[in-house]
Amino acid sequence: MSVLGNTDGERATPHDATAVDTRDARSVEHTLLQASALIATAASARRRQPARPTAVRHLYPSQLAATAGRLIDHAEHFVVVTTAGRPELTSVFAPGLRALEAARARGVPARVLLGPRAVRASRARLLRLSAGGCEIRVDAGEPREILLIDGVLALIVPPAEAPGQRPTLVRDPSMVGVTCQLLKGTWNTARPLREFHGAVARLRAEPAQDVLSCLRDGLTDEAAARRMRVSLRTYRRKVAQIMEELGITSRFQAGRRAAELGVLPAGDL
């Protein structure tokens, strides 16, 4: 069928073309009017639905920064943020921390639970938040990205590689409540920020790593001193320095703390 649409099988003549053209124009108008009526029907169906916010809503990554900022800006009672500081979420994380500073200034209590990478990424801002009265702790086991607002709303951002999972906004009271309680449990086992800072940076540096690898390998002090080509006394002094850095008094505690802080060099035990 040509664009001039001849359904009668007659040869197209200028005369027929005019008739066909008018008929098609009317059909376009008719179609447009139908579309308009359908939209009006959809709108009125929407109006009949109760205006209830949905219990579970999925978001696109592009909406995350704005949504997180808006939620924190409107928080009144309590904000909890947990994040591993994943690189792809930097554009969400940085504005989120800024909004958190503003919330603190408004007097809203806030808690932040971080993975080690997030601590390194935002040192200055975290120190400011901490000075502003925000409680900050570090969990070596890379926490999920979760934003809890006033105990009634949760914004959850799953890892990119998690199958079938999408950024989700939840209002369901049981889901938000259970998430709150589980996070409190995680909070209980996390270390305060001031214990984590500085110590980790120094412990990840070369000199400390050599000593830590001897300790991790379970060498006797003598064998370790030989491996590091230092005297036994020097080796023991280095170990004592590390223990002081970690703020503990026994080798057992040193092992535990090194594991928790994630500063052990790679390798099998």
Add this chain to the structure above:
Amino acid sequence: MRTNHLSTAHLSTARLSSVARSRAGTAVPGGDPTAAGPAPEADRAHVARAPEAARQAQVAGAPDEADDLDSALAEVRTLLETIVSRHRDLRSGQGTIVPLAPDEAGLAGRIDRLCGTARRGLAAVIAPEEEPGRLIGDALRRVQSRPEGAPRVRVLHTRAGAPPERALPDSWRRAAVPPMHLLLVDRATALIQVESPLGPHAAQVSEPTLVGTLQSLFDGLWRRSSPLASPEFDGRGGSRLARAVLRALNEGVTDEAAARELGMSVRTYRRHVAEIMARLGARSRFQAGVLAAELGLLGPHAPR
């Protein structure tokens, strides 16, 4: 992910047709080059975009009207796509959280059915002396006592309490979690219950992100919880002693002070330490600390 309800083919045709018919009734189409109308200057800019449309409009003598109609229709189409997409997003979570009435009869049946379907693993956080913790605990014990291969069961207690006598080693641990109940089945479905000032809230959750988050939080707590009440640590001296020795090591006191505290000789204390190290597979106390931390033997830190 954003499927287009509006048929592309239909609209392309409609678009082209609309240009051809944009002046329905005002001029004779078919290529009369002498038809009156504004100069086609503006058209040249649009030739690249829609050569057919521009040519026809130029010929027809009303290029601006055609373009306006085109872009207006295109805008409407785009807007409709956006609306459909956003409406979908608002609804995509529907039905993935089903609130439950906290009435016991229905809940027991639901718990049993869920546990019956489990193939890969079950994880739970319960206060075993409360409902629905008791129901969940019973159902999980039944799962564990299946003669044929039972799925892996992990249970965290929120209150201090002895594990059930016939529990398999390393399946029950204590965690410093406030009161709540959670049952995770095969990492795909979750049953949750929590108290609030307005009364208990319970629900069954099947949304992947939410279940995945609950699972991830559970795994983290499991790693950091103490299995010291588990029979695995039972042996000569019993689990209570092993726990006490580990606690002493954890506190960093000297061997002499620890021995005094536990009412034994230093030599006996060091023998217990060596036993724990052997069980952990540690060659030094530092390694013992690392392994104890990684195995979650040390529990939450005491407040300072």
